[in-house]
Structures are given as structure tokens and as C-alpha cells.
Amino acid sequence: xxxxxxxxxxxxxxxxxxxxxxxxxxxxxxxxxxxxxxxxxxxxxxxxxxxxxxxxxxxxxxxxxxxxxxxxxxxxxxxxxxxxxxxxxxxxxxxxxxxxxxxxxxxxxxxxxxxxxxxxxxxxxxxxxxxxxxxxxxxxxxxx
Numbered sequence: 658x659x660x661x662x663x664x665x666x667x668x669x670x671x672x673x674x675x676x677x678x679x680x681x682x683x684x685x686x687x688x689x690x691x692x693x694x695x696x697x698x699x700x701x702x703x704x705x706x707x708x709x710x711x712x713x714x715x716x717x718x719x720x721x722x723x724x725x726x727x728x729x730x731x732x733x734x735x736x737x738x739x740x741x742x743x744x745x746x747x748x749x750x751x752x753x754x755x756x757x758x759x760x761x762x763x764x765x766x767x768x769x770x771x772x773x774x775x776x777x778x779x780x781x782x783x784x785x786x787x788x789x790x791x792x793x794x795x796x797x798x799x800x801x
Contacts, residue, residue: 664696665710671703678725679707679732689728707731708738720744726751749781764788 671683671693681691681703691703708721711733715721722744725735739747763769764785776784 668693668703668706668710672731677732678727678730678735680727681729681731685729691729691731703731704728704736707733708736711736722747726753745780 671681671691673680673682681693683703684692686692686700686702692700693703693706694700695706702721704723705715705721709715715738719738719740720743722737722739723730723735724737725732727735730736761770764787766785766788768774768785768787770783770785774786776786776789778784
């Protein structure tokens, strides 16, 4: 096993230091995040390793989020901790939410998305009013 200093030096050698972002220049996961193999043989995302080197352990259940929205960035000044909701809210607020359903014109049950049949959620997602009403009716009937 390597010592912490050797592992940190290995990590630093895989970074391209820019004036703002410090980009990971070694291997990446298929998600675009940097990949770093730690001394214990585990493949970890480089930005999480960078956060731990700079600030210490990451509490369970928290994400390491990027203020710069650059998946290859490992600059600790650009990294912050948040829970799943904070991470998704940040993504939506910055317009980076997946749009894979944006072109759909009807719900999975086949009801058309029209102005009169569409609910827009705070998180940016759409919901069919017809399906929503049916679910609410079933829920009320079960609670009677």
C-alpha cells in the first residue's frame, strides 16, 4: 500500500491546473467524471477524492457537487456538499436537468399533454392532470 503522500502526488500528477477549473486529465467514468484508483484498489470519482484531500471525510448520504458544472473539475474551491435534493435543485436551477422526456406529447397512459391536461411541478417535471386526478381518486377511496 502507498502512503498518503504518494497517493496525493499520484493524484496531483493527473490534474491540469487552470486559472479556474482544475481539470482531470486521466481516465474517466462513462459519466464524464474523473476516475482515480486509491491505494486500497477502489475506483472512485476524482472530485470526491479531491474534496476529501482538501476538507476531510464526506458524511454519509452527501454528494460532492460542482459549482462550476464541469464534471472533470477537481478544484476544491468549486466543490460543495449537498444532499440529493440540493444536487437536483442545483441542476434544475442551472438548466442542466435531463430533457429526455421533453419531446413526449403524451403521458405513459396515452393522455395527450395539452395546456388543459398538464401540471408543471416545482422541479420542472410535467405530470398528466388526468392521471393525477385518477390517482387522487383511488387514494381517497382507499382511505374511506
